[in-house]
Amino acid sequence: MKSIEEQLARYKSVHLNKKNIQTHFVGVPLIVFAVTLMLSTVAFEINLEDLFGLQLTLNFTLAMAIFTVVALYYLALHRLLALGMLLYIVVNLLLAEFLRHTEGVMITAIVLFVVGWVIQFIGHYYEKAKPAFVDDLSQFLIGPLFLMAELYFIFGLCPDLNARITPIAIDKRRALEQKNRQS
Helix, strand or coil, X not given: CCXXXXXXXXXXXXXXXXXXXXXXXXXXXXXXXXXXXXXHCCEEEEEEEEECCEEEEEEEEHHHHHHHHHHXXXXXXXXXXXXXXXXXXXXXXXXXXXXXXXXXXXXXXXXHHHHHHHHHHHHHHHHCCCCHHHCCCXXXXXXXXXXXXXXXXXXXXXXXXXXXXXXHHHHXXXXXXXXXXXX
């Protein structure tokens, strides 16, 4: 598994333009919520017969299952960032749970998903670089974590992490631009 520094530096290398980062603060949450909403429409129950003398039924959604695994991945990468991501994930899951039974939920999720991606691609127009996931699909999971890291950096948290990833990201970007000029 790549380190948090490697993951964030790779993502940041194509997210150095301020306008691009600003669009991502809108686009990525829209996409994540849309996916959460879509996955929340797939629900299942687990019946635990007579556990401690009680009839207990646990209700889960596919979103809960998948985001539990994602949260564990974030925890393996960086505990403090994972804490922020856990809060973010729980809020998304609660909102999705509240909305998943409403009429037109899938249409709403699809619209949010498309709008989120349009905003993302507008940001990459300013960046003049392709999105990180084009070369590495794991970057889909790193996008939300990158934004959480950027929030932490804005509030003065994890300055050592920021100091480690930024020079690596700049070097990666220079190498990418040099490669593009040669081709």
